[in-house]
Amino acid sequence: MSEEPAAPKKGLVTATWIDTLAVLGQVAAPTFAKGPIIRRPKAVALVEWLNLDAKAVERLQTLRDKYGTGPVLLPIPGRPEAVILDGDQARRILEAGPEPFSPDSREKNAALGHFEEKASLVSSPDERKKRRAFNARVLEEACPVHSLAATMMRMVDEEIAALVESCGEEMTWDAFFASWNRIVRRTVLGDGAADDEALTEQLEELRSAANWAFLHPRKEAVSDSFHDAIISHLARADKGSLAESISFRNGDDTAAAHQVAHYLFAFDPGGMTTFRALGLLAAHPEAMARAAQEASGGDDRDLRFLRACIVETLRLYPTTPAILRETTEDVECEGGVLEEGTGVLIFAPFFHRDDTLHKDAHRFDPDAWLGIDPERRPPFVPFSAGPAVCPARHFVPMIASAAIASLLRRRKVVLLRPDLPAEKLPGTLNNYRQVFRLEPLGT
Ligand code: HEM
Numbered sequence: 001m002s003e004e005p006a007a008p009k010k011g012l013v014t015a016t017w018i019d020t021l022a023v024l025g026q027v028a029a030p031t032f033a034k035g036p037i038i039r040r041p042k043a044v045a046l047v048e049w050l051n052l053d054a055k056a057v058e059r060l061q062t063l064r065d066k067y068g069t070g071p072v073l074l075p076i077p078g079r080p081e082a083v084i085l086d087g088d089q090a091r092r093i094l095e096a097g098p099e100p101f102s103p104d105s106r107e108k109n110a111a112l113g114h115f116e117e118k119a120s121l122v123s124s125p126d127e128r129k130k131r132r133a134f135n136a137r138v139l140e141e142a143c144p145v146h147s148l149a150a151t152m153m154r155m156v157d158e159e160i161a162a163l164v165e166s167c168g169e170e171m172t173w174d175a176f177f178a179s180w181n182r183i184v185r186r187t188v189l190g191d192g193a194a195d196d197e198a199l200t201e202q203l204e205e206l207r208s209a210a211n212w213a214f215l216h217p218r219k220e221a222v223s224d225s226f227h228d229a230i231i232s233h234l235a236r237a238d239k240g241s242l243a244e245s246i247s248f249r250n251g252d253d254t255a256a257a258h259q260v261a262h263y264l265f266a267f268d269p270g271g272m273t274t275f276r277a278l279g280l281l282a283a284h285p286e287a288m289a290r291a292a293q294e295a296s297g298g299d300d301r302d303l304r305f306l307r308a309c310i311v312e313t314l315r316l317y318p319t320t321p322a323i324l325r326e327t328t329e330d331v332e333c334e335g336g337v338l339e340e341g342t343g344v345l346i347f348a349p350f351f352h353r354d355d356t357l358h359k360d361a362h363r364f365d366p367d368a369w370l371g372i373d374p375e376r377r378p379p380f381v382p383f384s385a386g387p388a389v390c391p392a393r394h395f396v397p398m399i400a401s402a403a404i405a406s407l408l409r410r411r412k413v414v415l416l417r418p419d420l421p422a423e424k425l426p427g428t429l430n431n432y433r434q435v436f437r438l439e440p441l442g443t
Pocket residue numbers: 103119120121122132135139262263264266267269270271273314319320323324382383384385387388389390391392395396
């Protein structure tokens with residue numbers, strides 16, 4: 001194999017085969033191994049042990065040092081992929097959707113098609129309009145405080161109270177996640193879905209197949225039964241849950257069950273982020289004191305500092321590391337033309353943890369997000385940006401901050417493991433390994 005750059009494609013900087021293999025091995029492979037749709041705890045542990053998340057960022061820094069800010073084309077046969085290495089360029093691409101940079105990339109479509117083939121993210125531009133609008137309305141994307149917040153805060157508080165009771169002195173991921181899933185089912189589908197663990201299990205089964213995208217046959221029977229269950233929960237339109245809004249906002253083309261399948265799926269990284277944020281707070285006593293002070297205020301609808309902690313946790317540990325686009329036509333860009341059908345990779349950790357550009361890249365600094373819409377702090381894209389930006393970018397921090405506040409009102413939270421050195425946080429924070437001691441307040 002030659003170390004010479006391969007023949008440039010219409011002027012684009014094109015990586016050598018060796019560099020292409022290095023990016024595939026050090027950036028794509030660990031992301032795929034951890035599980036793009038549902039995490040595989042053993043793979044996460046291996047990635048943590050081998051420090052592969054930090055190495056992925058270093059690999060892309062090396063690529064930028066060698067080729068410039070790109071885009072750099074990886075000449076993968078049948079699927080050329082352009083890697084974006086400049087924050088402004090990443091923003092411009094995200095803004096330019098769904099055409100010519102479509103969020104409905106082949107990979108995403110193959111993966112999400114296992115359980116939500118009509119979700120807005122993987123819909124054609126025409127279908128997407130109504131589905132995106134539906135999501136924006138149900139999730140009230142422009143509002144920092146959702147109109148159903150008061151009832152939802154009560155649901156969160158009840159579940160966290162029960163969690164604290166059941167945990168005793170130690171809280172593990174499994175205990176937390178079981179409560180989190182109850183919060184998710186109640187806030188999305190209503191109190192009538194609180195005990196429907198089978199629904200969450202079906203979704204997990206479908207997501208496990210989705211991890212393999214094209215490589216796994218679809219589980220049509222499980223998917224049908226999962227969608228039927230969602231529809232019957234939605235039909236109750238339980239008061240105070242998103243189902244209440246959906247009952248009167250549902251039109252024919254919105255494919256509500258598919259959008260809701262996405263909500264249930266996407267809440268899972270919300271749980272990971274909440275648990276990680278708790279770990280980061282416990283490792284930063286000053287921030288923890290501010291959070292506890294805010295939590296004691298009594299109104300959980302707008303916990304500004306805790307919300308900033310959630311978004312900062314997502315900057316450090318983005319749960320959608322690979323933001324994918326696909327060109328729908330030939331596109332002129334810096335350095336050349338991206339041909340129609342080219343994949344585009346915006347690797348969020350590269351921008352979020354680029355210590356050559358941000359001196360505090362590896363530190364926990366929630367203040368930097370205070371009062372800022374999580375969509376608008378370049379070059380950070382925890383919730384993506386542009387027309388496909390996460391419509392739950394306020395909703396998720398609202399629920400997650402309320403869960404932490406509820407916990408901090410009941411217990412002092414001490415992180416038993418892993419060690420989190422505040423001066424340089426690790427590339428991976430393995431939520432499955434986190435364990436907390438819950439102590440009575442005032443100790
Ligand atoms: C930590 C939690 C979450 C993170 C980090 C997150 C992040 C993202 C990102 C990065 C995208 C855009 C992907 C792209 O540009 O290709 C997205 C889209 C989306 N998210 Fe979230 N999300 C989270 C939770 C949620 C939740 C809980 C919901 C619903 C209750 C939700 C609803 C959506 C929807 C409907 C879309 C598709 C938007 C569209 O098609 O235009 N997300 N999310």
